[in-house]
Amino acid sequence: MINFNWKIYKFTSSSRARTGFLTTPHGKVNTPAFIFCATKGALKTLPTNDKVNTYTQIILSNTYHLMLQPGGEIISKHKGLHNFMNWQGPILTDSGGFQIFSLGHGSVADEIKGRHFNNNKNKSLLEVSEKGALFKSYIDGSKQLLTPEKSISIQRQVGADIILVFDECTPYHVDKDYTFSSMERSHRWSIRSLNAFNDDKEFPSQTGSAGKQALYGIIQGGAYKDLRKISIDFNMNNNFFGLAIGGSLGSSKEQMNDIVQYTASKLGTHHPIHLLGIGEPVDIWNFVRWGVDTFDCVNPTRIARHGTALVRNKLDKINIKNSKYRDDFNKLDKLCNCNTCINYSRSYLHHLFKIDEILGLQLLTSHNVHYMNSMMEFIRDAINNDSLDQAQNSWFLN
């Protein structure tokens, strides 16, 4: 595991919160960190060289989407995703498992958080078998088989720094038996992913110039602690560089908090810990306390495109489309010094959404990315100063 390193810098006295450094071939990530979604190889609305404005450390792309468009071959010809999208910082790719789940069962975010089950979704997932998952491509309708070996192979072509084992992201609405057998299969897929990852000879064309990767295992078990325990033991006993907490986290904030606490607090300090699909500011403040090091979620950028700006107050957001902002000459967030807040008023941003101007989506996205990065820096400072509780009150202006 040349070029990779995980080092914890400081712990807090009253929680498992810690700061650390996650070193990759494309740079060091100060943790806790938020990972922004560039699902299809683009940070939606943000040119990658806007990094300086927003202090983004690391981004995430989706294997399944990239495999369908532009395809691994095009990315490989660019010598990897970093060059293709001109992002020279660290990248994480998911394994495609998240998409199996999404396409098979409905909204990913809703399922992780147990919000509802929508039966009417178009199901592009044709079959999940021991071999892998058979999809219908949403691009051209062609049948696509994604296996652990194929997922690792594509992730090597894409060349992300951190890659994930191929798993089924078990939804909330299934029963314990299904969750158990899905977990067991994901464990077998994990071993196949690990073998594929370690066996360079099988992927001669995908290694080398696209750079080296580190592999994360994924902890399954849904909202069942006894299953989580089995998955924790499985993952701790295999040679993964990092560990991700995947699958359903239950149907309520309390249950989610309980499951994350239970799982994360058993994972020790030898691995960087990633929590998949969680991005609400208040959740992040809570979950760093259980030792989560990195988070990802489409939320901060997606809500921006619907007019919602993250701001430092008790509710932590405002919707700029609300008519009360028509003649509000203040900046979006009075404590923010991002490009958007320095240069534009709420009234102007309201106007941009009123006229359906793309620039509005860009300016709010840029602000939300800046907000998340500032918050993570605030959290890191608070951990280093052992003042997390006071810092949280101060962040939300309580």
Added chain:
Amino acid sequence: MINFNWKIYKFTSSSRARTGFLTTPHGKVNTPAFIFCATKGALKTLPTNDKVNTYTQIILSNTYHLMLQPGGEIISKHKGLHNFMNWQGPILTDSGGFQIFSLGHGSVADEIKGRHFNNNKNKSLLEVSEKGALFKSYIDGSKQLLTPEKSISIQRQVGADIILVFDECTPYHVDKDYTFSSMERSHRWSIRSLNAFNDDKEFPSQTGSAGKQALYGIIQGGAYKDLRKISIDFNMNNNFFGLAIGGSLGSSKEQMNDIVQYTASKLGTHHPIHLLGIGEPVDIWNFVRWGVDTFDCVNPTRIARHGTALVRNKLDKINIKNSKYRDDFNKLDKLCNCNTCINYSRSYLHHLFKIDEILGLQLLTSHNVHYMNSMMEFIRDAINNDSLDQAQNSWFLN
């Protein structure tokens, strides 16, 4: 006319082409220059502080659109459009006349260039009378009367540096009698605009903090030289800071060239000359030779949003959506050093359009703006070096 100045720097030996400096309270414009459209108070997809990337000197907004949304009052409360949209360079506003035309007769660009007449357009223009033009608002259906006095009043509220008299932009498909009577009415409206402009007492709340303006007259007469002559005389005999060439320019490139040549060559050197609605690169090279100093058109930014990039070759554009760019690893334009060309391949830009990613629109818009500004600089250098013909061949790689 404090803060404003127009000075010609150099002429060429074999044409009327000239370079000059158009000084405004928000800075100096090196001419010939291209004016980019920020129709509704936004350079579509471009944050205004991207100026450094694209060398944009001056932008244009539309009185009619701004009057309906957000309304002059909101802009006035921001102390003018410069602050509202955070653009501290020079701004020109049209008078609303362009929109009367557009809403009454169909596509503006098609009409100026005589391409066709579309009878099926939704007509929001209710009535044109001596008093002004009665519209139905496309925002809320309310009836709106735009008069010369109201147009000037709103343009003062908006606070652009260069403002235009209120005119009817006469279309191509109407007959000579209509063109003549429309021109005569536009002349009467011009006098009313000039009076309103000079009579600060009538607009006490709109002057002052929003800054000083300079007024341009508009030369009408459609594709009829005898009418153009009348309008030239009218405009030259009134106290306008600058002159714009408006109305229809005929139904063919030859006729357009003929009318622009006839009109521009009679306008002397005392005024900066603006040509309304023309933005094809090759047309600009031709029309600077007749003494046109500034141009505006939505074209460079609009075509970008449809995947068309301006490039330096004989055809002067490519459509990045064409499948041949899927695995084209070159930059968009091999001679360009804009942010897009430095950082992204044609293959990546093709991918962005393939996945309908907003970032694609941004990157192509930014490139096209850079292209136009680079071309105008190339033209200015060529005029100063008296080598316009060679420069044109060199620009299009002939």
